[in-house]
Amino acid sequence: MRALLIATLLLPGAAAAQPSSPLADTPVLARTVEKGERVTAGDFTVDRRPASVARVALKPADADGMEAARRLMAGAPLRASDLVHAQLVRRGESVVITVRAGTLSISTPGKALTGGGAGEAVRVLSISTNRTLDAVVESGGHVRVTTL
Structure with a gap:
């Protein structure tokens, strides 16, 4: 080990003789994906x-349908922290707030x-009462109030 260190310091090209780590087939992005854009297996x-x-x-099947948390460059392998679940409600968008009690x-x-x-x-703002409410996303543009 000591001889390898000395050779690396004194001889140009000696570092190239070190054994490299084994390679494996890795899924990487074929194109650049912008923040908020959905990723598909394709x-x-x-x-x-x-x-x-x-x-x-991440495997393509695990990433399919999720959104990019930030800009992701082509050729990069994805990690779990690079993606978030698809947002059905975005900040600033209009929503329909529903309150249900029995029927x-x-x-x-x-x-x-x-x-x-x-x-x-x-968190949503009721336009009619100007009141801030906690809600749960049901579908695109629709939320349900959990408590009043």
Whole structure:
């Protein structure tokens, strides 16, 4: 080991003689994906990368339908932190707020103060009462108030 260190310091090109880590087929992005854009399984290609990188790379099936948390460059393997669940309600968008109690259902227009995906908690502003409410995302543009 000591001899290898000395050779690396004194002889040019000696570092290239060190054994490299094994390579493995790794799914990488075939194109650049912008923040908020959905990723599909078709956005991937396979490239040879170090096995340590391949172990933490997301599989295309696991990433399918999720959104980019930030701009993702072509040729990059994806990690879990690079993606978020698809947002059905985005901050600033108009929403329909629904309150249900038994068979009674009341709906009113509102504005999303935070964004979220299906089943996630969001804050909304009721346009009719100018009151901020906690709600749960049901579908695109529709939220349900959990408590009043």
